[in-house]
Amino acid sequence: MQRINEHRRTQLLNLMTERGWDSILLYGNAWRKDPFRSLVNINFSGDHALARLSRSGDVTVTFSDPWDAETASAALQADFAKAFAGGAAAVAGLEFMEERFVAACGTLPVSATTEVEELRRVKTAEEIGYIRQACDLADRGYQRFVEVAEPGMREFELVAEVEAFLKENGAEDNFMLIASGGIEVVGMKPPTDRKLQKGDSITTELTPQVNGYYAQICRTLVLGEPSPDQLKAFEIFSEAQCAAQDLIKPGVTAADAARAQNDVFRKYGYGEYTGAKYTRVRGHCLGLYPDETPHILEDVDYVLKKDMVVIAHPNTYLPLSGYMVFGDVLLITETGNTRLNKTEKKLFTK
Amino acid sequence: MKRGLITWDKVELPPSVFEARLARARKALAAQDLPALLVYSDVWRSNEGRHLTNYMPYWNRSLIVIPREQPPVLLCGLSPRVYPWIKSVTVFEEIRPASKLVPTLLQLCTERGWTKLGVLDLPRLPHEIYAPQKASGVEASDVQFDLTDDAEIAMHRRAEQMAQEILTAELPRGAGLTDYQFSGLLERAFRRAGAEDLVLLFSTGDSAPRPACGTMLGDKYSVAVALEYRGHWARVRRGLPL
Structure with missing residues (x-):
């Protein structure tokens, strides 16, 4: 996967350790791409994108649009609710997520939007x-x-x-x-x-x-x-x-x-x-x-x-x-x- | 983001079209015995609200409330300074400032005595609105009804015609340009023709269509145009050689 902001990955891993989160999702939609792009800086053209960061530091990326998925060599999930299967401890961009995506997480994640926005304020x-x-x-x-x-x-x-x-x-x-x-x-x-x-x-x-x-x-x-x-x-x-x-x-x-x-x-x-x-x-x-x-x-x-x-x-x-x-x-x-x-x-x- | 001409041509879309659409929404409410319909709208997800009221938030979010017995109300995240303009291009006579959307919605429910609401496409409501609305005690029910009519189809045809005509005419001019340069050329042509929004994707055959990234277009390339004309999208793809 290209265009990972390594500084942000380190910041997020530290945040996860501090909060005891085992995974964090960074969600972006066509209007609010920013939570997603704060970790994976890909200018997607479809409706939705999701990055999942695990405690081990692995990043997996899913798009709703096949052209985005092909361009980024990432996963495609046309029924995008399925991208949330398994849930996560926390989500940056939770507020912008459609409720059907939140429901697909199973357990309600906490919002990491404020914490991630604070990390983003000081630029590299x-x-x-x-x-x-x-x-x-x-x-x-x-x-x-x-x-x-x-x-x-x-x-x-x-x-x-x-x-x-x-x-x-x-x-x-x-x-x-x-x-x-x-x-x-x-x-x-x-x-x-x-x-x-x-x-x-x-x-x-x-x-x-x-x-x-x-x-x-x-x-x-x-x-x-x-x-x-x-x-x-x-x-x-x-x-x-x-x-x-x-x-x-x-x-x-x-x-x-x-x-x-x-x-x-x-x-x-x-x-x-x-x-x-x-x-x-x-x-x-x-x-x-x-x-x-x-x-x-x-x-x-x-x-x-x-x-x-x-x-x-x-x-x-x-x-x-x-x-x-x-x-x-x-x-x-x-x-x-x-x-x-x-x-x-x-x-x-x- | 929207930065083209946002307007309401009442010859193209007469007020009677919106009256008929609102009547259809009210019929759906009556079928479920609901007092009002809530329609979410933001800078990208604006088409349902536009269909019913001609309102397009060029920025920020809004809630459109369509009471069964009264005129629609816009709960608006934009400054009251632009309300006169909004009123000039929409069916709204009542606009309420709503930097916090849900509290303003609940205030309206209290004023009107509503204990339940219909929500167009409830599962797609953003969590930030869904969660406090659900916690408020005002019962929300999903409402679905047909948003297609002859006027809607005619507008999509117009958008598609614009996309096809301009793209076909301009397509050969991209040869030898970068996709950035060709983007500029297409932006000028489409926006001068009245496009509200435009998404351009390019491919030279070695990848899926993607946003411009500085690639040189040779003599073989394709362009996918998603064009929004007065709230109506059309998507067209053309390639060289034709």
């Missing part, structure tokens, strides 16, 4: 390498976004161009949201058939995936000359993002990183726009899932560690500008962090 050098590649692609993808966006183009056509570019350049997948317009825009969503207009503020987050690992970039582009209010808004977003970037290092909490951003908005009288009515999170971790926890929120006391990868993005609605986004990926180092995106930190105009 190899994982950081993939995220660097994904960041580079996010930067180039945003460059493409700016190059092709023009008045008269429909949102979904712009997304098609960026998607094509990312795939041409090796992205496995990409999570992307977009919005265009003025102060009436309160959030991003999938592309519509709205035509871009001069004066529009176009927000996007690109999240390309390379070898399983996601990176992200958030930027705002104004078609034409930005208004004084758009420029003023961007200065607030920029200051907020910088506040997080200046602060984040091992020992700082997710709450600290969120508060640093929100305090900038408060300083300028826009504190109400840091709440759930106008925004979601002030950032999150990245890895095999594009929205890994911990989220950067003022009520999350998780202590950040070296080699975690987070994006700090103070994205929110402001009455000055409508919804605006701005964020970069940060690799936490021994004493601070390194910004992995290279795209200029500015309000883009065209």
